[in-house]
Amino acid sequence: MSATPIIKKMEVVPVAGYDSMLMTLSGAHAPVFTRNIVILTDSEGHEGIGEIHGGDYAFSFLKDLIPLVEGREIGAYRHILQDIHAIYDKSRTGEDDLQTLDISKLKFVVKTEWALECALLDLFGQFLGLPMAELLGEGKQRDEIEILGYLFYVSDKAKAEGAPLEYIDESSSPDPWFRLRREEILTPERIVEEASAVREKYGVSNFKLKGGVLKGSEEVEALKALRKAFPEARINIDPNGAWSLKEAIELGNEMRGLVTYVEDPCGPEDGFSGREIMREFKNATNLPVATNMIATNWRQLYHTVIESSCDIILADPHFWGFDGTIRMSQLLKPWGLTWGVHSNNHFDITLAAFAQVGAAAVGNIAPLDTHWIWQDGQNLLSDTPEIRNGKLILPSSPGLGVHIDRKRLEEANRLYMSLKSHDRDDAEYMQYLIPDWKYDSKKPCLVR
Numbered sequence: 496m497s498a499t500p501i502i503k504k505m506e507v508v509p510v511a512g513y514d515s516m517l518m519t520l521s522g523a524h525a526p527v528f529t530r531n532i533v534i535l536t537d538s539e540g541h542e543g544i545g546e547i548h549g550g551d552y553a554f555s556f557l558k559d560l561i562p563l564v565e566g567r568e569i570g571a572y573r574h575i576l577q578d579i580h581a582i583y584d585k586s587r588t589g590e591d592d593l594q595t596l597d598i599s600k601l602k603f604v605v606k607t608e609w610a611l612e613c614a615l616l617d618l619f620g621q622f623l624g625l626p627m628a629e630l631l632g633e634g635k636q637r638d639e640i641e642i643l644g645y646l647f648y649v650s651d652k653a654k655a656e657g658a659p660l661e662y663i664d665e666s667s668s669p670d671p672w673f674r675l676r677r678e679e680i681l682t683p684e685r686i687v688e689e690a691s692a693v694r695e696k697y698g699v700s701n702f703k704l705k706g707g708v709l710k711g712s713e714e715v716e717a718l719k720a721l722r723k724a725f726p727e728a729r730i731n732i733d734p735n736g737a738w739s740l741k742e743a744i745e746l747g748n749e750m751r752g753l754v755t756y757v758e759d760p761c762g763p764e765d766g767f768s769g770r771e772i773m774r775e776f777k778n779a780t781n782l783p784v785a786t787n788m789i790a791t792n793w794r795q796l797y798h799t800v801i802e803s804s805c806d807i808i809l810a811d812p813h814f815w816g817f818d819g820t821i822r823m824s825q826l827l828k829p830w831g832l833t834w835g836v837h838s839n840n841h842f843d844i845t846l847a848a849f850a851q852v853g854a855a856a857v858g859n860i861a862p863l864d865t866h867w868i869w870q871d872g873q874n875l876l877s878d879t880p881e882i883r884n885g886k887l888i889l890p891s892s893p894g895l896g897v898h899i900d901r902k903r904l905e906e907a908n909r910l911y912m913s914l915k916s917h918d919r920d921d922a923e924y925m926q927y928l929i930p931d932w933k934y935d936s937k938k939p940c941l942v943r
Contacts, residue, residue, distance in 0.1 A: 499570030499622055500537035505611075507557040508532040509549065510907035511914060512873045513663040514840055515677050516655065518648040520707030520735040522921030522940055523928065526652075526660040527910065528840040529917050531557055532875070533610040534899060537569055541621045544899050545613030546844035547813055549911075550918040553607045556583075560611060569622060572615035576816075579608050604791050609816045613848055613895065616817060620894030627895055628854035632821035639886035640853030641862040643731075644699035645838070646689055647869075648708040651679040655927040659915070672696040676869060681709075683720035690721055693868060698884040700727065701862040703758070706734030707939050711746045718753045729755040729862065736762030736788060737939050740772050747780035756783035756807055756861075762936065770795075773804040785809055785861070787837035796823075800830065807861050809837035812852050813845075821855050828858035835861030842870060842907075843879040847890060847897045850880050854889045863887065875903050 509531050517524040529549025536542055547553055560579060567575055613627075620627045628635040652662035665673045672692040680689050690702050702721060706714045714732060721730050736759045738746060743761040750757065761776055762769040769789040777784055785807035790799040791814050799805055808827060810820040814837075824834035834856050836849055846867045853863050865887070877900045881888045890896025911917065925932045929943050 497538075497568050499568045500539045500541070500618070502535050502565055502567050502569060502618075503538055504536040505561045505564045506534040506536075507554060507561075508534065508904060508908055509554050509911045509917065510842070510875070510904065511549070511911035511917075512840070512842060512870055512907060515647070515869060516650045516652045516662055516924065517705070517869065518650055518708040518940055519705055519921065520737045520936070520940055521934055522923075522925035522932065523650055524840070524921060525919070525924050526655075526658075526662040527914065528919070529911060529914070530840075530842055531607070531610060532842075532844065532899075532904065533557060533614045535564070535569075535611075535614045535618055537618050537622075539622075541618055542899060543569075543614035543616070543618035543621070544844055544895060544897075545610035545617070546842055546848070547607050547610035548605045548839065552918070553605070554917070556607045557610065560608065564611065569615060569618045572612070572619060575615065576608060576612055579611075583608075605813050606816060609813050612817050613812075617895040624893045626854070626889065626891075626893060627817075627851040628889065631817060631852065631855040632825055633855075633857055635854050635889075636857055637854055638889045640850060640860075640889070641701065641885060642697075642699060642865055642882060642887050643862045644690060644693040644697065644702045645864055645866060645868065646686060646693070646702055646704045647680070648686070648705070649676070649678065649680040650928055652677065655924055658924065658927060670696070672868070673872065683717040686717045687720050687724045690725065694725075697868060697882045698886075700725075700885050701729040701731075703731040703733060703864065706732045707737035708941055709939055710942055711738050711742055711939070715746055715749055715753070718750060722753050731756050731758060731785070733758035733785075734939070735759055736769060737937060739937065740764055740775055743776050744779045747776060747782050750782065751780075754782070756785050758785040758807075758809070759788045760784070762788065768798075770799050770802045770804040774802045777804070783807065785835065787811060787814075800832075805832070807833040807835050809835045809861075809864065811837040811839075812848060813839075817848070817852060820852050821857075824856035824858055824860065833861050834858060836863045838864040838866045840866045840870060842873065842875045843867065844875060844895075844897070844899075846887070847876070847880050847895050850887050850889050851895060853887060873907075874900065875907060876900055
């Protein structure tokens with residue numbers, strides 16, 4: 496007789512959702528984004544769920560794991576993950592560098608089995624009657640987790656007229672934020688409008704602007720406009736390493752008093768790694784620095800800490816795993832460094848996962864990133880976690896604390912199956928704005 500329930504079935508469901516023409520260093524977000532959902536059913540009839548990045552690579556990888564999972568006890572979840580790593584880790588070494596935001600390498604940084612870890616922890620928490628946060632690290636630390644209002648420059652979707660897919664139109668929505676997030680937003684004034692709408696809907700008092708889009712000096716003007724409009728807010732910028740060290744220092748000196756921290760202001764340059772260049776930036780500006788690019792595994796973290804390159808490590812659980820991201824917080828706290836989370840486009844399953852890791856992380860954590868505000872309304876759950884007064888509320892039910900809505904899951908799967916390509920390509924829709932556009936890690940996407 497098993498001590499804990501047995502995993503009877505593992506499902507992998509690829510899904511798609513709608514997005515705005517969000518601008519980043521890597522180009523323009525396509526009209527849809529893709530994700531993969533894992534659903535585990537145990538011998539007591541409980542379902543555990545997890546979500547990870549989309550694409551055929553991740554889908555195939557997860558499908559290959561089914562024989563290693565079905566028939567196992569949920570209480571052996573650590574051993575299940577160890578078995579996976581023993582088989583697959585050797586084939587994934589040497590291709591885990593994200594220092595230049597090369598989207599083609601993202602699949603090597605994201606560890607797809609972390610969706611499975613989430614689903615296993617969900618089941619185990621349900622078995623024990625405890626939230627997932629209680630199973631991680633030192634247990635639950637808080638019930639509410641502060642989030643960032645994640646601001647983006649947005650291009651005019653009408654310029655992609657004739658494209659294979661159309662961007663969603665919410666111009667008739669009664670919700671001011673839902674209408675605004677699908678419109679063109681390219682000026683400081685419009686960025687302030689965006690921030691105002693996000694604050695009104697979600698109550699946030701922290702903002703992060705995704706840079707690497709316009710000239711650095713123009714993006715600093717947007718920060719100045721935000722500071723004037725929201726004098727008490729925490730304001731940050733993330734250009735994804737687009738600026739040279741020289742430009743980053745010049746802009747950094749101008750950003751004193753405007754920002755709480757700068758995320759990945761510069762990257763590899765002149766034979767030096769991003770870790771070395773970021774250390775030089777800190778020397779020159781004394782600004783706090785965050786990263787999700789130069790420390791994406793434990794070996795990179797070692798060198799980042801030795802170089803004193805960063806103050807805030809954004810430990811996305813889809814990079815580090817759920818155990819790993821909380822272990823990160825346990826390291827950073829005594830070192831006097833700060834833990835946070837980076838995000839990508841995601842459904843509300845990931846929002847629930849962020850609530851659990853945010854609740855379990857030790858120390859004085861940074862407000863969490865989340866793209867959810869750009870996907871809000873596209874729920875795959877019957878009980879999506881709530882964002883109230885700028886705080887993500889930890890679900891009260893055990894495990895992940897949420898439940899899949901099969902009808903909505905099927906709709907998202909149908910959208911996915913209608914797509915010709917399932918892999919992310921920010922260059923495709925960027926070329927409707929600038930013909931023959933090509934990614935360049937040192938050129939903001941609209942500067943050509």
